[in-house]
Every structure is written in C-alpha cells, then in structure tokens.
Amino acid sequence: MPSQHKKKASPKKECEIISEDAVGYCVANVQDQLFFNCIIQGDNLTTLKAIPNSTINLVVTSPPYFKQRDYGSGIGNEKTVDEYIDNLINVFSECVRVLSDEGSIVFNLGDKYLDGSLQLIPYSFALRALKACPVKLVNNITWVKSNPTPRQYQRRLVSSVEPFFHFVKGSEYYYNLKDYLVGNEVKIKKHNGSNIGQTYFELIENSTITLEQKKLALCELQDVIEEVKSGKIESFRMKIKGIHSEPFGGQEGGRKYQLLKKGFTIIKIKGEPLKRDVIECAVETIKGRGHPAIYPLHIIRELIKLLSKPHDVVLDPFIGSGTTAVAAKELNRKYIGIEINEDYCKLARERLMNTFTCRQKPLGFVL
Numbered sequence: 001m002p003s004q005h006k007k008k009a010s011p012k013k014e015c016e017i018i019s020e021d022a023v024g025y026c027v028a029n030v031q032d033q034l035f036f037n038c039i040i041q042g043d044n045l046t047t048l049k050a051i052p053n054s055t056i057n058l059v060v061t062s063p064p065y066f067k068q069r070d071y072g073s074g075i076g077n078e079k080t081v082d083e084y085i086d087n088l089i090n091v092f093s094e095c096v097r098v099l100s101d102e103g104s105i106v107f108n109l110g111d112k113y114l115d116g117s118l119q120l121i122p123y124s125f126a127l128r129a130l131k132a133c134p135v136k137l138v139n140n141i142t143w144v145k146s147n148p149t150p151r152q153y154q155r156r157l158v159s160s161v162e163p164f165f166h167f168v169k170g171s172e173y174y175y176n177l178k179d180y181l182v183g184n185e186v187k188i189k190k191h192n193g194s195n196i197g198q199t200y201f202e203l204i205e206n207s208t209i210t211l212e213q214k215k216l217a218l219c220e221l222q223d224v225i226e227e228v229k230s231g232k233i234e235s236f237r238m239k240i241k242g243i244h245s246e247p248f249g250g251q252e253g254g255r256k257y258q259l260l261k262k263g264f265t266i267i268k269i270k271g272e273p274l275k276r277d278v279i280e281c282a283v284e285t286i287k288g289r290g291h292p293a294i295y296p297l298h299i300i301r302e303l304i305k306l307l308s309k310p311h312d313v314v315l316d317p318f319i320g321s322g323t324t325a326v327a328a329k330e331l332n333r334k335y336i337g338i339e340i341n342e343d344y345c346k347l348a349r350e351r352l353m354n355t356f357t358c359r360q361k362p363l364g365f366v367l
C-alpha cells in the first residue's frame with residue numbers, strides 16, 4: 001500500500017475507510033479497514049469476514065461453475081456438487097451479513113451435465129440459499145445467450161440460458177426500474193387497427209341486453225376502437241352480459257357491477273412497455289482477454305443501475321477479470337472486488353485503469 005494511504009488504526013472506529021483508487025496496492029488483510037475502489041487478492045470467505053455488517057449496497061457476482069474450469073485454486077473443484085454448494089452458501093451467507101437492509105445480492109450460476117444428466121445446480125443453490133439465510137428471492141432473471149456454443153448435440157438441445165438470482169433481505173430494497181434497460185422494453189403486440197373489435201358488434205346485436213344498453217355499448221365500442229387506432233391505448237377487451245363469463249368477486253362499481261347494471265364492460269389495455277425477467281446478450285468471446293469466463297458488461301451495468309444509486313458500494317467476491325468493478329466505476333459507484341488468482345487481479349486492475357466514470361447527462365454522456 002502506498003504511504004499516502006497508510007493510516008493509523010484507531011481503536012475507537014469500527015471501520016476505517018481507505019478510499020479512491022487504491023487500485024493495485026490492496027492486500028487481503030482488511031482488518032479495521034474497509035477498502036473501496038480496489039481489487040483485493042485473497043480467498044473471499046476470509047476477506048469477507050473482515051468487512052463490517054451492513055456496509056455493502058449491492059453484491060453482483062458469478063462464482064466458478066462446478067468442475068468446468070481450472071482456475072488454479074478456489075471454489076469449483078470440490079469432489080461433489082453438495083460440497084460445492086456448501087462452499088457457495090458459506091460465501092453467500094457472508095454476503096448477506098455485509099449487505100445493508102435495502103441492498104440486493106445477484107448470483108449468476110451455470111449448470112453442468114454429469115453422466116449425461118443436467119444437475120440443476122443453480123436452482124439447488126437458490127433453494128439452499130433461501131433455506132440457509134434470511135433472504136427473499138425477487139427474480140430469477142434469465143440471461144438468453146444470443147451466441148451460445150455452436151455445438152449441436154444429436155440427443156439434446158443447445159443450452160443457451162443462465163440464471164441471475166436476485167435476492168434481498170427485506171421488502172424495502174432499493175429498486176430503480178425506470179433506469180433499467182431503457183429503450184429495450186418489450187412492447188405488447190400492436191394491432192394494425194383495420195378489424196380491431198369487429199366481432200363485438202355482432203355479439204352486441206345478438207345479445208339479450210336491452211335496446212338502450214345495446215345503443216350505449218355500440219357507442220362506447222366505437223370510441224374505444226378509435227382510441228386503439230390513434231395509439232392512445234394498446235388494445236381492449238369487452239364483456240357482454242349473457243355472453244361472457246362474469247368476473248369473480250369485485251367491488252361496487254367494478255367490472256361485475258358494470259356488467260350487471262350496464263349490460264357490458266370494456267377493459268382498456270394501456271400497453272405500458274414491459275420490463276421482463278429475461279435479458280438477451282452475447283457471451284464475451286474475445287480471445288486474449290486473459291480470463292476464460294467473463295460475464296457480459298451490458299447485463300452487469302443494467303443490474304447496477306436497477307439495484308444501486310451513485311456512490312453506493314458494489315461488491316463482487318469472485319471478481320475474475322473485474323467486469324463488476326468496471327461497470328460500477330463507469331456508473332459512479334464504489335467497488336470492492338475479491339479474487340484469489342493473482343493474474344486475474346492484475347487483469348482487473350488493468351481494465352479499471354482504462355475505465356472512466358460516465359458523467360450525468362448535462363456534463364457529458366450517459367451509457
């Protein structure tokens with residue numbers, strides 16, 4: 001550690017904060033000091049134990065897959081799936097401890113075929129995590145790989161998805177849906193407007209509702225068709241007394257009540273863009289990046305925008321080539337990365353030295 005970062009440990013303080021780009025100098029001994037903006041070389045379980053309770057806003061990480069790659073040491077080379085999951089749960093429990101009450105933990109895991117059978121390892125992990133720790137599972141976000149390994153097996157389909165499990169400690173978690181996947185929302189299918197709602201005219205005519213009710217129904221049907229054509233609403237559905245089934249339950253003035261009193265009801269579908277639990281993105285396949293399992297920067301940026309604020313602390317206990325830290329730095333969050341392999345630590349620090357924080361709109365550009 002360079003001398004300007006050395007500070008005397010004060011027994012009064014619970015935790016001393018060493019900040020701002022101490023990148024490249026940190027060591028695994030973090031006792032009494034919380035290092036921000038650094039990659040710590042060491043075993044994550046040991047290192048995490050030195051981080052005080054509730055000091056981290058977001059954990060985003062991707063542990064090594066079971067028996068997939070040889071990273072030299074660390075998690076992933078256990079003899080059995082159970083041992084592997086035990087080790088992951090130990091790290092996960094520490095992540096829960098260091099997480100603030102409004103924080104989130106996102107774990108991305110890959111699956112494995114053993115003896116011709118898929119092991120469902122990510123799901124076994126998620127179930128164990130829910131049992132072992134005081135957390136809730138908000139979403140299982142599916143990463144759809146747009147460029148899966150181009151190897152077609154003859155007796156099974158190509159695996160092309162991976163889960164990102166989003167866990168929280170309670171219902172008050174920070175959530176910024178508005179900034180997530182802006183522009184990528186899935187729109188509800190649009191009608192061309194030419195024959196929208198035409199079948200309802202006939203249904204109204206043939207129904208047993210009164211003449212007055214028919215007149216009103218035809219009038220409102222015409223209006224709602226215009227709303228769809230002008231793009232004011234996405235679509236609609238109509239229910240007519242005696243033809244369609246009655247809604248179950250409901251309050252006075254609600255749909256059931258309208259059906260009985262007016263003889264019909266119209267349900268307008270506004271067509272808000274949907275932000276779904278699916279994210280499509282290519283696997284990083286650039287050769288010579290120095291790490292065999294880099295996850296997509298795009299997905300991590302989106303998750304950081306969704307689950308943290310500027311200046312929050314983002315932790316990745318399996319930082320690898322530094323993707324989480326790169327995304328955090330770009331988005332003006334603090335980061336802590338833990339990595340057991342010295343070469344990957346160097347790689348992450350190199351990437352970080354070439355990463356710059358994006359300013360907010362009026363000052364420059366946004367992602």
Ligand SMILES: C[S@@+](CC[C@H](N)C(=O)[O-])C[C@H]1O[C@@H](n2cnc3c(N)ncnc32)[C@H](O)[C@@H]1O
Binds near residue numbers: 071291
């Ligand atoms: C799947 S990779 C993470 C890749 C990373 N998401 C990226 O985009 O580069 C998992 C990493 O965890 C590291 N690792 C495994 N066991 C560890 C441990 N006990 N403590 C710290 N790091 C560990 C491995 O060396 C490997 O680089």
